[in-house]
Amino acid sequence: MIEFDDVSKTYHIRKFEKQVFSHLSFTINPGDSLGICGANGAGKSTLMRLIAGVESPTSGRVTRTMTTSWPIGYSSCFQASLTGADNARFIARIYGQDADVLCDYVEDFAQLGPYFHQPVYSYSAGMNARLAFGVSLAINFDCYLVDEVTAAGDERFRIRCEEALMHRKQNGALVMISHDANTLLQYCDRGAVLYGGSLTFYDTIAEATEVHHRLQSRAA
Template sequence: MITFENVSKTYHIRRFSKQVLKDVSFRIAPGESVGICGGNGAGKSTLMRLIAGIETPTTGTVTRDMTTSWPIGYASCFQSSLTGADNCRFIARIYGMPIEPLLAYVEDFAQLGAYFYQPINTYSAGMTARLAFGVSLAIDFDCYLVDEVTSAGDARFRQRCQEELTRRRDNGTLVMISHDFGVLREYCSRGAVLFDGVLTFYDTIDEAVAVHEELQLRPVHIRAAA
């Protein structure tokens, strides 16, 4: 179970403050597949980092009884001066995984060729996402967090991603962010909409998508700076 209790998150940047989440409470049970809808800048990636434990809430509590992946596609977990292989070795040690089998899986899955043994700072954004995807899937988690990464790579890579995600969804828990509603419908049964700091859950992903699309048609009111 992943539980948020009265969670708020506010960022303070110089004289500017932005409250991304406002007193959010919810539970995600084992075996659920949840798709999160929201406009650009709504705070979806922040929500994922809070679920993963990469960030802490400003107020409220987050409780996890499941192991969670970092958000797949989140590249900040890598040390850019190290090679892809060395980053994998480091992550394997952190999670107590056998190094050589993990290296073999990621090298085969990510399809980076010789770049697997080159520094991360020589990678394109797509290559980094593929490495992050491969490392995440090389480790067994109870809950997988997916943040806009299933389009990385060629057709063969995308097909393999789809197969692996489907297998993990069928045997665990999945929380996914995507602007591609077809992708959300493919993987998720339940949906939620993040709008104006409030996260609202719906019984089906179709209902969540419909509400999100209606909200995006509302006029935007820009507040003047004080």
């Protein structure tokens, strides 16, 4: 279970103050598959970092009894001067995994070829996403956090991502951010819309995406 209890998040940047969320309370249970809609800048990535525990709330409390992956997406979570393989070994040690087994899995899944043994700063955004996806799937988490990563790579890689995510969905929780309604419909059973600092839940992805598009049309 991941429980948000009256969570607010505010950033203070010099003399500028930005309140991203206000008084969020909700629960993600084992087996949930949640798709989150929201405009650019609404705070979707911040929400994912709070779910993962990468950031702490300004007020309120986040309680976790499930292990979570880091947010899998285009933002790099690796040390850029290390190779993909060295990053994978480092993460294996953090999570108490066999480094050789994890590296073999990532090298096979990510299909980076010789780049797997090159510094991450030489990677494209899509290659970063492949590496992040491969390392995340090499570790058994209770909840996987996904940020648009299924768009990375060629058709064969996208199919591998789809199959892997579907398998993880059957055995754990999944929280996904995507601007593509079809992607959310494919992976998620219920939806939520992040707007104006509030997160509103809906029984279906179709209803959530409809509300999201209506809000965006009104804003435009």
